[in-house]
Amino acid sequence: MPIIKKTYKDQVVGHVYQLLLTGELAPGDQLKESLLAAEMGISRAPIREAMKELIMNGLVDYRPQVGNFIPVLSPKQIIDSYTTRGVLEGYAVMSTFEQFADEEIGKLENLTAQMESYAKKKNHKMVVEVGGEFHDLLISKNDNVQLLEYTDRLSLKLHIQFCRHWSKLYSPVEIGQRHRAIVESLRLKDPTRIEMVVREHYVETGTKIAEL
């Protein structure tokens, strides 16, 4: 989420993010250029520029000669996206497992406990925030620009698609189990296991979301 808003295009992107996060735009809705343009008091040109960026990040579906729509993901597409994310991030963590100091692993454990705690209190906003911190720390060691480009895109796409359903998703027990499994595998310093665990974590998450 860019903070700087130099060109109109960037402002449009930010505006659409808001519409998506607040739920004013639901999957299946069409983003009409003239409407957005009128809404923001600018012409359609920067809107079109912004659309391309949103399409690039998978936040908008483009149908030629028809328009831009908020994607409606089928269960298979959801699982596919999460699986792909799992494959990429599993590798990202695995390939850097030696760089995790004991104190950082401790921090990961700490974050897991926080998530459990927030989940028990049904404070979903904080669960997501701490979860993001956990995730960021986990892949922070990797510097493969190509891989990061893809994981960032997927992360943002899935975040925006499903932020609405977080509250229905998390049981404190599962959250604890899953994240602890990742931390444990890191502690064991077993690369194969690390990759597998992270991968499964995302596949399970995807399967769960696909069910609702």
Add this chain to the structure above:
Amino acid sequence: MPIIKKTYKDQVVGHVYQLLLTGELAPGDQLKESLLAAEMGISRAPIREAMKELIMNGLVDYRPQVGNFIPVLSPKQIIDSYTTRGVLEGYAVMSTFEQFADEEIGKLENLTAQMESYAKKKNHKMVVEVGGEFHDLLISKNDNVQLLEYTDRLSLKLHIQFCRHWSKLYSPVEIGQRHRAIVESLRLKDPTRIEMVVREHYVETGTKIAEL
């Protein structure tokens, strides 16, 4: 490479592909909108549309307020891209290894032999073509749309970036060894090994290209 060219935008994309493949555009070159527009007898609007698509596929670098450039990849970026491709395709093949019938594995072996043969004759065009066939058959079983989107992008990006250097790259012996290793692992039906071998294949290719 889309064959249908309905809108001007698609024609522009195709045109730029040609410029890239023929080497008329070299890494570092700027794609000037007005120039392309004049060249094709259209306005800048569809050019800009096409640029966004090319940027999306990683074929063009975008620098705000400055312009669009053919990317100059650093050795690290090259290795990163190939590694990422290896991670994705390694998983794609691994997760579908059971679907390869003996006859298809035979075909893969056959294609490998063809590549060796063409490589010996220094017929690089055919090496690449048969190599593409090998690659397509290898991931044809996978139907993860998200994963395929990324592998396709990477495949196209790397193809266009390095098509110029193919002739310097391939030694018949290496081609045979590498591809045969993949076929063998498939025959063994050992998923872990399959994933590893495919991954390494791409990492090695990337390392090799990064060196020149």
Add this chain to the structure above:
DNA sequence: CGGCTGGGTAATGTCGACAGTCGACAAAAG
């Protein structure tokens, strides 16, 4: 009654012109 046809509407696709911004060079100040 169902399917096809055609016109109207509303959206995207394209256009040419103008405004804003960056980079380079040159002139002036220290």
Add this chain to the structure above:
DNA sequence: CTTTTGTCGACTGTCGACATTACCCAGCCG
């Protein structure tokens, strides 16, 4: 001679208008 500032050119960013295409629905025909 070095540094700063001003100016210029070329490119991207934005605009409003026009062209084209897809969708909807009414009316016709089988």
